[in-house]
Amino acid sequence: MTSDAPNPTPSSPGANTAPDAALDDAGNIAEDVTCRRCGYNLRGLPREALCPECATPAALSARSDLLRYTDPRWLEKVLLGLRVAVIAAAVGLTTFFARTFLIRGGLASTLIDALVSVALAWAGWLVTTPDPGRSELERAETARKVTRTALTAGACLHWLFLFATPPVPIALVAAGLADAVGEFAKFNCLRRLALRVPDEPLARRIRIVKWVFPSALVVKSLALVAFALFASRPVVPSRATGFIVAGLAGLFGMFFAYVWWVQVQYMLQRAIDPQLALARRTYALATMPSSAA
Numbered sequence: 001m002t003s004d005a006p007n008p009t010p011s012s013p014g015a016n017t018a019p020d021a022a023l024d025d026a027g028n029i030a031e032d033v034t035c036r037r038c039g040y041n042l043r044g045l046p047r048e049a050l051c052p053e054c055a056t057p058a059a060l061s062a063r064s065d066l067l068r069y070t071d072p073r074w075l076e077k078v079l080l081g082l083r084v085a086v087i088a089a090a091v092g093l094t095t096f097f098a099r100t101f102l103i104r105g106g107l108a109s110t111l112i113d114a115l116v117s118v119a120l121a122w123a124g125w126l127v128t129t130p131d132p133g134r135s136e137l138e139r140a141e142t143a144r145k146v147t148r149t150a151l152t153a154g155a156c157l158h159w160l161f162l163f164a165t166p167p168v169p170i171a172l173v174a175a176g177l178a179d180a181v182g183e184f185a186k187f188n189c190l191r192r193l194a195l196r197v198p199d200e201p202l203a204r205r206i207r208i209v210k211w212v213f214p215s216a217l218v219v220k221s222l223a224l225v226a227f228a229l230f231a232s233r234p235v236v237p238s239r240a241t242g243f244i245v246a247g248l249a250g251l252f253g254m255f256f257a258y259v260w261w262v263q264v265q266y267m268l269q270r271a272i273d274p275q276l277a278l279a280r281r282t283y284a285l286a287t288m289p290s291s292a293a
């Protein structure tokens with residue numbers, strides 16, 4: 001591949017091909033720009049040059065951080081993670097609803113919870129795949145590591161609860177707390193993705209759910225502890241109404257938190273879908289052999 005094509009990214013309908021990095025009078029990149037594939041600093045190179053380290057067209061990297069300019073192979077993994085998360089979350093919501101309002105919990109719903117937690121952990125790993133075009137500092141390393149560690153720990157604890165004999169109820173409480181931490185960190189990463197669509201209203205919505213859903217999980221875990229502690233004691237009749245009202249309010253709160261949790265991840269998946277199509281087109285055009293340009 002040579003670099004004598006005057007413009008490696010010919011404009012195409014619907015694709016924003018305007019350069020975002022500042023260029024000097026000679027057309028060279030005039031600010032620090034990281035190569036999207038290998039991280040090399042492209043400052044001072046002509047926009048039409050290829051990265052000296054990995055031969056990716058500099059023009060691809062001399063753009064904003066929008067998802068439509070990212071490596072499509074990376075974005076595919078992120079999107080797969082979101083799809084898995086949406087399906088797992090929808091199954092989790094259905095199980096929660098069925099167990100609460102229709103049937104009593106049993107082995108089946110506990111097993112489904114454990115399967116959902118594995119799917120969510122896998123989704124969390126995919127969604128937090130490091131973007132090769134961003135430096136470690138920009139990748140939100142802490143949020144990534146916490147997402148992966150906490151969701152994996154949550155999945156292990158769900159299975160511990162399922163198989164341990166005698167049952168270890170505290171494992172279920174610990175699983176809920178680990179899930180809460182993991183989802184909070186994951187939503188930090190999801191918010192960054194929404195800003196790179198860019199979709200600021202969606203990013204604001206994600207920030208709200210980032211607090212609501214993990215809080216609901218913590219309350220649910222504490223309620224399990226309270227129930228285990230007080231279930232065997234006789235309830236004073238004058239307090240029974242208060243317990244029932246508090247319990248119902250908690251259940252409806254949980255239910256809406258679950259719905260928002262599923263919905264906002266689905267909205268993000270729908271927002272990123274067309275960005276992947278744009279990223280594929282950008283990369284196909286930019287890495288085309290110059291003879292075909």
Ligand SMILES: [Zn+2]
Nearest residue numbers: 035038051054
């Ligand atoms: Zn490179």
